[in-house]
Amino acid sequence: MTHASADPQPVAGTLRPEAAEEVAQIRASIVEVLDEQADLRRTHELMVGAQGHDPRLHELLTAELGLLGLVVPEHLGGLGLDVSAATAVIEELGARLVPGALATSLAAVLAARALGPSAEPLLARVVDEQLTLASALAEDGAGWDLERTATRATGTGDEWALTGTKTLVAGVEAARVVLVTARDAGGGLGVYAVDPTDAGVDVRTHMTLDQTRRLSTVHLREAAATRVDAPGGEGPRVLLDHVRAMLALESAAAARACLDRTVEYLKVREQFGRPIGSFQALKHRCADLAVAVAGARATADHLVTTLRTGSATRSHDAALAKLVCTDTLMAVAAEAIQLHGGIGFTFEHDAHLFFKRGKSAQLLAGSPATVRAEVAALAGL
Amino acid sequence: MSDEQFRAEIRGWLHEALSGPFAGAVGTGGEGREHEAHELRREWERHLGRAGWIGLGWPSEYGGRPATLAQQVIYHEEYARAAAPGRLGHMSEQLLGPTLLAFGTPEQKARFLPGITSGEDIWCQGYSEPDAGSDLAGVRTRAERRGDSYVITGQKVWTSLAHLADWCFVLCRTDPGSTRHAGLSYLLVPMHQPGITVRPITQLTGTSEFNEVFFDGAVAAVEHRVGAEGEGWKVAMGTLGFERGVSTLGQQIGFRRRLDAVIARAHENGAWQEPALRDRLVEAYIGLEVMRHSAVRLLASAGAGLSGLEASISKLQWATWNRSLGELAVDVEGAGALLTGPGYELDDAQTHFLFSRANTIYGGSNEIQRNIIAERLLGLPR
Ligand SMILES: Cc1cc2nc3c(=O)[nH]c(=O)nc-3n(C[C@H](O)[C@H](O)[C@H](O)COP(=O)(O)OP(=O)(O)OC[C@H]3O[C@@H](n4cnc5c(N)ncnc54)[C@H](O)[C@@H]3O)c2cc1C
Numbered sequence: 001m002t003h004a005s006a007d008p009q010p011v012a013g014t015l016r017p018e019a020a021e022e023v024a025q026i027r028a029s030i031v032e033v034l035d036e037q038a039d040l041r042r043t044h045e046l047m048v049g050a051q052g053h054d055p056r057l058h059e060l061l062t063a064e065l066g067l068l069g070l071v072v073p074e075h076l077g078g079l080g081l082d083v084s085a086a087t088a089v090i091e092e093l094g095a096r097l098v099p100g101a102l103a104t105s106l107a108a109v110l111a112a113r114a115l116g117p118s119a120e121p122l123l124a125r126v127v128d129e130q131l132t133l134a135s136a137l138a139e140d141g142a143g144w145d146l147e148r149t150a151t152r153a154t155g156t157g158d159e160w161a162l163t164g165t166k167t168l169v170a171g172v173e174a175a176r177v178v179l180v181t182a183r184d185a186g187g188g189l190g191v192y193a194v195d196p197t198d199a200g201v202d203v204r205t206h207m208t209l210d211q212t213r214r215l216s217t218v219h220l221r222e223a224a225a226t227r228v229d230a231p232g233g234e235g236p237r238v239l240l241d242h243v244r245a246m247l248a249l250e251s252a253a254a255a256r257a258c259l260d261r262t263v264e265y266l267k268v269r270e271q272f273g274r275p276i277g278s279f280q281a282l283k284h285r286c287a288d289l290a291v292a293v294a295g296a297r298a299t300a301d302h303l304v305t306t307l308r309t310g311s312a313t314r315s316h317d318a319a320l321a322k323l324v325c326t327d328t329l330m331a332v333a334a335e336a337i338q339l340h341g342g343i344g345f346t347f348e349h350d351a352h353l354f355f356k357r358g359k360s361a362q363l364l365a366g367s368p369a370t371v372r373a374e375v376a377a378l379a380g381l
Numbered sequence: 382m383s384d385e386q387f388r389a390e391i392r393g394w395l396h397e398a399l400s401g402p403f404a405g406a407v408g409t410g411g412e413g414r415e416h417e418a419h420e421l422r423r424e425w426e427r428h429l430g431r432a433g434w435i436g437l438g439w440p441s442e443y444g445g446r447p448a449t450l451a452q453q454v455i456y457h458e459e460y461a462r463a464a465a466p467g468r469l470g471h472m473s474e475q476l477l478g479p480t481l482l483a484f485g486t487p488e489q490k491a492r493f494l495p496g497i498t499s500g501e502d503i504w505c506q507g508y509s510e511p512d513a514g515s516d517l518a519g520v521r522t523r524a525e526r527r528g529d530s531y532v533i534t535g536q537k538v539w540t541s542l543a544h545l546a547d548w549c550f551v552l553c554r555t556d557p558g559s560t561r562h563a564g565l566s567y568l569l570v571p572m573h574q575p576g577i578t579v580r581p582i583t584q585l586t587g588t589s590e591f592n593e594v595f596f597d598g599a600v601a602a603v604e605h606r607v608g609a610e611g612e613g614w615k616v617a618m619g620t621l622g623f624e625r626g627v628s629t630l631g632q633q634i635g636f637r638r639r640l641d642a643v644i645a646r647a648h649e650n651g652a653w654q655e656p657a658l659r660d661r662l663v664e665a666y667i668g669l670e671v672m673r674h675s676a677v678r679l680l681a682s683a684g685a686g687l688s689g690l691e692a693s694i695s696k697l698q699w700a701t702w703n704r705s706l707g708e709l710a711v712d713v714e715g716a717g718a719l720l721t722g723p724g725y726e727l728d729d730a731q732t733h734f735l736f737s738r739a740n741t742i743y744g745g746s747n748e749i750q751r752n753i754i755a756e757r758l759l760g761l762p763r
Contacts, residue, residue, distance in 0.1 A: 259759075263759045263760070263761060266761060267761065267762065274762075275761075275762050277755075277761040277762050278761065278762040278763060280752070282761075283751065283752065283755035283756070283759075283761050284748065284751040284752075284755065286755050286759055286761060287697070287750070287751035287752075287754035287755045287758075287759070288697075288751065290694070290754050290755075290758055290759060291694050291697050291698055291754065294675060294694050295671040295672075295674075295675055295698065296671075297678070298671060298674035298675040298677070298678045299670070299671055299674050301674065301678055302674040302677065302678075320667065320670055323667065324667065324670075324671055372660075372663055372667070373663075375663065375666075375667060376659075376663040376666070379666055381644060381659075381662065381663055381666060
């Protein structure tokens with residue numbers, strides 16, 4: 001697939017059809033819950049607490065609202081909704097920087113759904129047992145470069161054992177199953193499901209620069225595992241693309257939220273006898289951020305369409321959206337601190353939460369430089 | 382007709398026309414190249430008109446053809462893809478036509494739209510003056526009513542294609558005591574008459590596509606005033622909205638061609654090995670992807686048309702992007718880009734580099750677009 005081809009892709013004829021009514025309803029119901037239970041005051045409390053997230057909220061969103069099963073096909077017990085239902089939830093969580101494992105879990109469910117029949121037993125369990133998932137791809141030295149995956153998988157059929165160390169794993173705190181990328185004896189890469197409470201698994205959760213997102217190191221020593229993807233397929237890539245999609249969607253929404261808050265502040269804060277938002281130097285910076293946010297939104301929307309239609313450009317579009325959206329969040333959040341002045345530099349204020357989330361979104365699942373090189377390669381440049 | 386059938390039809394038609402009688406017009410005209418092949422391009426306008434490719438989405442009684450917004454974008458995409466000649470009639474079709482459809486009387490529509498859809502009449506835009514640019518409300522050109530006519534005195538500047546145009550839509554002050562937005566009227570003025578002097582201005586490209594236009598007793602019929610007397614501001618703002626409209630959604634294809642050319646050149650001359658240049662090329666690729674997805678998004682939400690705000694966002698995006706690509710085009714070329722042909726004849730990279738500086742000035746400068754976005758989208762105080 002090359003994008004910079006002689007026959008450039010047209011704009012018209014690739015319209016996104018009307019999002020389903022149901023997606024709008026799902027979004028509305030989660031907005032209601034989150035507005036009540038997950039404002040940034042709450043995030044401030046949670047992020048310095050022992051668990052780093054709100055288990056009660058997680059329970060409410062999963063067991064009561066059933067969000068994990070949204071996009072699981074009906075014949076496996078799920079609601080069988082469109083990909084956009086899950087992505088809408090990821091956006092709403094992202095806009096509020098909600099700490100926890102739901103977004104990472106939804107990304108893993110979407111990935112499993114894209115893996116086809118081999119992942120169906122897992123998806124059925126997701127609904128039956130309200131399974132929260134996490135994804136473990138990165139390794140020391142290799143980062144998210146799948147080619148350099150060193151974790152070993154030994155076994156056959158349903159019985160596998162994994163040995164290796166996964167780093168920078170998000171969302172393990174509530175996960176009951178971790179999807180792990182590993183290499184079998186023949187050198188083939190695959191995706192395996194591991195129970196983090198298994199005797200062969202040791203999880204160390206770290207304090208993190210982005211306090212809204214705890215990260216863990218997962219040591220695997222002959223840990224019992226089942227294979228989730230079909231051998232010879234591109235399972236690990238599918239998983240990586242969906243993790244990136246999650247980061248992109250969260251970041252696009254957070255960038256928007258952060259800009260909105262900043263603009264509101266500029267309207268009320270007065271200096272020199274006028275609202276500082278009337279100073280053109282500040283206005284123009286906000287306008288540039290608004291343009292960037294619109295662009296990020298567009299790449300995120302396009303990615304959702306790609307995921308929904310199962311388009312062959314998935315890896316390219318996920319990389320592009322992750323790059324553009326996380327860079328945008330970083331830019332907006334950095335300006336948010338500056339435009340708030342002294343108050344923006346305080347721990348008490350929310351601006352740094354967006355700033356730190358922006359950095360973690362940029363660096364997780366491939367740094368901007370890495371992803372940019374990947375986009376270039378995927379585009380045939 | 383499906384979008385794909387529509388695309389096939391316009392693509393086939395362009396291919397035939399541009400490999401036959403108009404082969405010599407391929408790639409001529411357009412930004413920085415308006416001085417090229419006038420006669421042939423004028424004939425091209427008529428050829429387009431005869432085939433019904435002007436005025437898509439306009440009522441058929443005025444020579445238009447029914448077409449959805451998506452089809453209009455497809456038309457612009459295919460036009461760019463085929464490197465069809467720069468449209469001498471772009472202001473006629475993109476600016477004046479929609480303005481008349483929105484604000485014109487039935488008589489005005491019947492009188493002027495067929496001349497546009499047939500490719501016969503070329504129009505220019507008489508807004509800017511020496512003291513009224515970004516602050517368009519500072520217009521001073523006066524029009525005094527005498528019986529059935531207005532008599533116009535004053536000066537316009539930067540008037541693109543005035544030297545080739547048959548008509549000009551002119552914003553003038555009809556109420557002598559008025560200031561700012563009040564007291565302005567929007568007049569349709571024939572260019573071929575005594576009392577109008579057009580003086581070409583040489584641009585930094587060494588060529589000339591814009592002009593000074595002097596009005597010294599030139600006449601416009603009262604029935605050719607669009608909108609009420611003194612309410613020209615509203616009409617003029619309508620035109621500005623159209624200026625940043627549908628055709629910009631289709632321009633990604635043309636941009637992609639330019640980017641591809643720069644990338645191909647970088648591969649050819651080894652500039653691609655230069656990490657800093659390669660990174661800028663990848664950055665340009667990413668910027669174009671963002672614009673393409675933004676255009677899809679706008680198109681999906683646009684319904685009947687684009688709002689001024691959406692248009693401002695896309696204007697700021699594309700103008701800035703294209704200007705950067707112009708710089709990149711010569712940087713990829715290296716010092717070799719410093720040599721021109723005889724008579725300061727410029728190649729594509731040089732033309733792009735120099736002309737793209739205009740993108741962020743005309744049609745509302747970047748600064749003006751930022752003001753619009755800050756105040757109207759974000760609601761920041763004036
Ligand atoms: C190639 C080209 C073709 C053109 N064709 C036409 C045409 O066909 N018809 C026509 O009527 N006009 C045409 N124009 C004119 C164009 O619309 C004006 O040049 C433009 O509106 C800017 O006005 P100005 O040149 O007077 O610059 P000014 O308004 O004097 O601006 C100078 C600088 O100040 C900035 N500035 C001005 N006001 C503000 C503000 N409030 N806040 C911040 N910055 C500000 C501007 O952005 C710019 O950077 C053309 C211009 C070009 C370059």
